[in-house]
Amino acid sequence: MAETQSDTLKLDGAGPVYDQIRRAIRDLVVGGAWPPGTPVPPEHALMEQLGTSRMTVHRALVQLAREGLITRRRRSGTVVASPPASHAMFDILSIPEEIERLGQDYAYEILAREVGKVSPEVAERFGLKRSDRIVHLLVLHRGDGRPHVLEERIIHLAAVAAAAGEFFAEVPPGDWLLQNSLWSQAEHAISAVGASVQEAGLLEIAETEPCLLVERRTWNQDRPVTAVRLLYPGPRHRFVGRFGPYGPA
Amino acid sequence: MAETQSDTLKLDGAGPVYDQIRRAIRDLVVGGAWPPGTPVPPEHALMEQLGTSRMTVHRALVQLAREGLITRRRRSGTVVASPPASHAMFDILSIPEEIERLGQDYAYEILAREVGKVSPEVAERFGLKRSDRIVHLLVLHRGDGRPHVLEERIIHLAAVAAAAGEFFAEVPPGDWLLQNSLWSQAEHAISAVGASVQEAGLLEIAETEPCLLVERRTWNQDRPVTAVRLLYPGPRHRFVGRFGPYGPA
């Protein structure tokens, strides 16, 4: 998890000063050099350290706060914020949370766990190289005892070495990764598919039942971290979002 | 389309001055009093009119610009921006645009058009009152001749009276509405469903094929404007989005 990045504030001289400051701090935060909870120096200190006026520093910090990277409180000062676990409609969200928000009892079981090389089918399904070293998991999440979603996940050991020794007995892999890995980019795709025979059996649905498939891949600085296929049974699942003409409401 | 709203800037005295200014202008923009293209008074003028300093006005305008509501250029001044037609992942997007972006030839046909009261089935499917006066449409959109998406739409005449006399011969209803109506909120839901016999026939797919259903409802100030069901055939359609831990990338 160690990044090859400086942990000192350095202005690059490109563009407005307030934006240089903003980017400098942002880079330390998203690069992991300043993990959540790290105190950001007070405006006075930054002002002296950087040789600018307080208002200029202020402007940078206000903007970072609006972007959610830092939290500011009078007297207590400024600290690096924890990334919000769930954003808008389709962000990284915790499945336990998702189920508990429906008022259902959450449970999960690890149906399969393999550590090591990728099998040909997995390589094809997730677009991996055979030489990648991964953990491959199959997890069934239940709400009130009924299958809620089937999760098939791979974790890249190159990015998250600790995953090799983890059995996910207490915390499901999605939530575990939120605690134990860094990510800087994600992509997901939503589509409708039919379940395979095996999948239909696990989800306890008929084979012809349409399913909603959410595929998500996550990177940290261009290095793949994890990829997951979430298969939601039937038309009883809906993803809902609200927004206005100029952005999310 | 006339709104019962003032078109004069008025500060409400709540919170920071720069934010009062921001909200005042925002309300005129989203309320339709200042349609896209309207010039916003220069900072000097606002400063005098509102009795504040230029920097305070500036701060409000800079933020509005960052939110995308206004466009600013030196010397030319500030104008109200056009709402972006497509946003992030699931916003209002033009189907012709969507298809042309895939490099396919776009075509559409109106399969049905009814003006007047709602039938019981439609009332149930869209959650309407029988007394609502609407236009009901069924439209098939094609890319390179193949069915791309089946659109079933209702338009509330109370919100968009002009829709009653429109035959959508030149422009499909989605795009027509973008030009001829105002909306302030939208909600959509995505789910996986099986196609009905009729729908499967129109989309030229097998009956068992899973489909992606996007349902979108749109309001203007709590008054419903339109509702649409977009049925995408089979697993060949994917909605893709990218984002980072602190928001869309």
Add this chain to the structure above:
DNA sequence: TCTTGTCATTTGCATATGCAATTAGATAGC
């Protein structure tokens, strides 16, 4: 021990000022 009050630190906000950068429109020159 608990409460209360005071103080100092830190952020939040507004203002005044000055200059830089951009560029629409006017003007001058060809």
Add this chain to the structure above:
DNA sequence: GCTATCTAATTGCATATGCAAATGACAAGA
């Protein structure tokens, strides 16, 4: 008419200054 140049309007940015508001820390008192 066309082009180059100039001018002025407008936004962009940085600074200095002052005060307000929140609140952690600590001291004083009950």
